[in-house]
Amino acid sequence: MSGRRTPTGLFVVFEGGDGVGKSTQVELLCANLDALGIAQLRTYEPGDSEAGRQIRRIVLDPATGDLAPRAEALLYAADKAHHVSSVVLPALAAGKVVVCDRYVDSMLAYQGAGRVLDLGDVERVARWATDDLRPHLTVLLDVHPDQALTTIADKDRLEAAGADFHERARNLFLQLAAREPEHYLVLPARESRQDLAARILERVLGLLGRRAPSDPAGRLSP
């Protein structure tokens, strides 16, 4: 499956396990692009649309009760379908750099790695929902789940889901990256924020056909 990529704009996605530093790097990349006068849209999945917020509420609200795994996967897919169509594609059509915190790979890693649903089925649903729109670049922040950059409280949540599950999810992220290395940047999440941000900015500017500033890290907010 090769998917499709838009001819205008640049779709950049951040993926990786819980607490690896995705949102931190999303924010730094957007700040760096902004400082260079490059139009960008910061967004996330699931939930960053009006319908998405309602879908997210259904998934998270305890009043929902038990959700059948297929129903949960379809709700995530519905969120993606609406987000791509109403948020991501219009911004790409306007020529922006769309920086998205989690995308299809997260759905595959979390809905597919639990061994309840068939991974191939989950991928077909996710690709159909997104009309097979692929990122120009996926930044995968990789670290062993034991070493995720989380607080103690978050660690409890991670452990609650089971170490096996998080290892399978990590392996799946890495397999997806290995499938299409030219569209992935896999980085060790434990590097310093500034070093990671500089490497990500360099790759993004390269894709935009611009050279990185000589001291990109110096442009970052502390």
Ligand SMILES: Nc1ncnc2c1ncn2[C@@H]1O[C@H](COP(=O)(O)OP(=O)(O)OP(=O)(O)O)[C@@H](O)[C@H]1O
């Ligand atoms: N390179 C880094 N080195 C050390 N700490 C970091 C680094 N990047 C982020 N952090 C810290 O790690 C914690 C998690 O970061 P962040 O919220 O960006 O992760 P995330 O992947 O978005 O998490 P989640 O999956 O929960 O959304 C934060 O306290 C953040 O300040």
Ligand SMILES: [Mg+2]
């Ligand atoms: Mg985050």
